[in-house]
Amino acid sequence: MDAETHLYEFVVPMVPPSWNNEERVARYAAELARSAKLSAVAVSTLDICAPAVERGPDYYTHWALTHFLLDGHHKMQAAAIAERPVQLLSLLSVDASLAPPEKVGRVPALRQAAQAPRRAH
Template identity: 40%
Template structure:
């Protein structure tokens, strides 16, 4: 679906090509994948990034109860924070696992470097420098793999523990909201590529932290940008089938 604002809070900054940044209110928050297509996935928190929640108060109660489908009012409320463009909008259930940089579960310390290594050469992958959530990992066709990440705008250690605990006892399936990017990268010396589906949390930090702490699934409404993803329209349109999400929308790049 086509949505967004001419004055969004979320943006993508290409001024320092090939580097690329996710911005909040014009301030770089994360360095994300380079535009070369062969350099590997990137997730690095910027020093000036602020802890900021981008929630929409008008639909907070609906999200706390949990969405059962794409809700037009919820979509509209968060579209006001997103750059104008085409989006693949999906509602999905996923199991978040909090990982720290350099840990055994850190993609950027394990699967990423392994994917860019061969018998003669090893191309360095930029290490992550902040905690994030691992979601699903799936095969895509005969060669590619999809890796999903939920990326917090607020350090999980700075969250209110009482609010996290309250969601542990909540009924239904409380829903988080994210701005999504599908970045597909692969080393030039092999056919395999890594599909990195990044969900940058706009709302639902405490919900996601609670789900991770309890090894429980979280429901996630995600707006995957067509114009800012490093993927083709056909690849974006395959996402609902690949991840078994309830989705809708058309992509025209």
């Protein structure tokens, strides 16, 4: 990525949180409070959009990595309540993405670089 490009990630549930079982959500929230590692599963797509304006504070190319949640709705809601992370197994679709395959192929390295600890200079 460069200074003119930003990567955004979104998790999209397939059902509304109101459909989740409150007891199960509370149980997962308690597990997360004890430092448990929980996982969810999503199928993901990449879309790359050019800026909608000619110049301005949001003049960036937007890489939108959208994760459509298949399993783990209760865990995601619990993570939001507990303010704790959840691991996401993401199955990134090349064919369903609007971005070209060579850009989709860059996503794993970009995600790994974004998660690497930053060192002070």
